[in-house]
Amino acid sequence: MRSEPAIAVDQLVKIYNATRAVDGISFALEPGSITGLLGGNGAGKTTTLAMLLGLVTPTSGSIKVLGAAMPRERYRVLHKMNFESPYVDLPHRLSVRENLKVFGRLYAVPDLADRIVSLAEQLDLTELLDRPVGKLSAGQKTRVALAKALINSPQVLLLDEPTASLDPDTADWVRGRLEQFRKEHDATVLLASHNMAEVERLCERVIIMKRGQIEDDDAPARLLIRYGRDTLEQVFLDVARGRAPAREAAQ
């Protein structure tokens, strides 16, 4: 018997003024899966994540997260979700520990002091716990943001370009931690990214968006075969520039 999807999106539309930011997308994510949401600037990735989080109300369509209809039933599931983006800051004047305490209390995390110590060890933040977030480097801030996103051991984790502006070494380290978290907690992860290497390494499924619509949706290996390409970056460029998959072109 198949389990209920962790995230189920059906005919989702978001219109800002006259712009269709998201235009009738549908997908379902299995519990414990890790999926990449690919697309160029303005493809609708961030708006999609925001609707999943209840930050933006859809114009039409439906969203279910862990069985709760969003945004109407958001308070049934927000404590089981979390989000990380380099474009959202944590308060700079608060120390790492203070930030984690505040968010831990908002999520009602049990044994919070122990949880903070354990997360700090996992994310190499122990030495930084009492430093103000504003005094940290970009890589350190990303690790703190990740600690915030994992503080409640979310069942659904949404990430918006989690390794943007990080050097390759730190980015690789962050990906390793995300993989580890997903395996240990059987969490469902949806990752919006421009970084094809990241998506290729982490994701078992890729949803490619363009102008608010889903252009393709498959496992990375199958996408490579279908487009006759060696890398996801080439597939992405094919989609972005409107080139049909190789198999369809041959037909």
Add this chain to the structure above:
Amino acid sequence: MILPSADAIALAPHRVAAMVLRYLYLLRSSWTRLLELIYWPAVQLFVWGFLQFYLSQNSGFFARASGVFIAAVLMWDILFRGQLGFSVSFLEEMWSRNLSNVMITPLRPMEFVVALMIMSLIRLAIGVIPVTLLAIAFFGFNLYALGLALVAFFINLILTSWAVGIVVAGVLLRNGMGAESLAWTLMFVLMPLTCVYYPVSVLPHWLQLIAWALPPTYVFEGMRALMMEHAFRADLMAEAFALNAAYIGVSALVFLALLNSARRVGSLLQTGE
């Protein structure tokens, strides 16, 4: 009429406490923020205190009305600083680009509002209590001598300040930082209308109708009645309280409507200008 959902008005003390803790950490981390809380109330006190002192030496009326200006200054500060304490705490989330992080937690809108109310009281206590002590030391005026009347005045003033603060927070959520100036200036629209330093009777008749629709007008009239005629006007306080109850209810509905609108137009994602 759209009624708020049960979720929107639910209250969990641990989440309210978490937000209060967040703002206390911030205050503790910045001595400039603490100094700022005391600086302007103290400047106001000295300007109006010395003016009152000068006038009372040169006019029998002001000699009789000893302390009225100083009491008015201190009570205006309760009204203005109460709203500012509420609004600035809210603005801290926008200044630090942390609002999206907060809005995706299980924190309910009314829990956020209650945390801001508590912070308004804390910031008010830090800013105004030292200034009331300065008033005793420099001008021999003891605000606390007003006794229970002061409690009635305070409750009514703080309720009005919260009602204004709640609406300002809603406008900021909906319109972003472009509306920030409202937080600093909106209360000054009420200053001439609520008759802080003069009786309502000096206003033109049509303006008096507006003045009596504002709860602080009743407080300032009540304060003058107490200090000049030694009469506590319970009727004025009751009317102010009734108006405040209505305004708080309306402001909460306006806040929830603006929050829903912010979710529709996507402004919770873009909290810049």
